[in-house]
Amino acid sequence: MSTLVYHGAADIVRKPLASYGRPDLDFGQGFYVTTLRSQAERWAQIVNLRLLRGTPYLNIYEIDMERIRQVYRCLHFETYNRDWLDFIVHSRKGLKPWQEYDFVEGGIANDRVVDTVESYIAGTMPAEIALGQLAQHQPNNQMCLLNQRLIDECLHFKECLPLSISQKGGKL
Structure with a gap:
């Protein structure tokens, strides 16, 4: 069974690459998608404003989660908990905890929780206390596809929609 997922970008992405992103992101160097369309639309606006492009895009895919769970090494964070926090911190410090996985899913360290994460990283x-503050937030959703074979086998481009240009970009 397929699930729709979204990737907001300044470009049409028909053939995603696992190795394209930065290695110090939340869940590592991979291709990020979400089940939340509005989240991907906001991200497309933000990226588009940063890159000063003409049109943001919502790339839409079908993902085979059943095959991913059966065949690949997966990690799923249900909540903002200590494991999630440590994983994010280690990723941002360049320790690459994601290297042993093909797929990681959980909440984003976005503008709702990033101050807490940054304060924890800084040791302040x-x-x-960080976990108490994080517990007040319901995680949104991000999936990081870290393995190119997984992308090629389990993620299928469906369509791409141009979005109207927003001056705000919005909050994730």
Whole structure:
């Protein structure tokens, strides 16, 4: 069974690459998608404004989650918890905890929670307080596809929609 997922970008992305992104992102160097269309649309606006492009795009794919769970090494974070926090911190510090996985899913360290994460990384906030603050937020959704074979086998481009240009970009 396929699930629709979205990737907001300044370009049409028919053939995603796992190795294209930066290695210090939340879940590592991979291709990021989400089940939340509005989140991908906001991200497309943000990226488009950063790159000063003409049109943001919503790339739409079908993903075979059943095959991913059966064949590939997966990690799923249900909540903003200590494991999630440590994973994000290690990724941002360049320790690459994602290297042992093909697929990682969980919440984004976005503008709702990034101050807490950054304070924890800087050592100005103990883990217990950071986790208490994170517990007040419902995680959104991001999936990081870290393996090119997984992308080629399990992610299928469906269509791409141009979005109207927003001056705000919005919050994730």
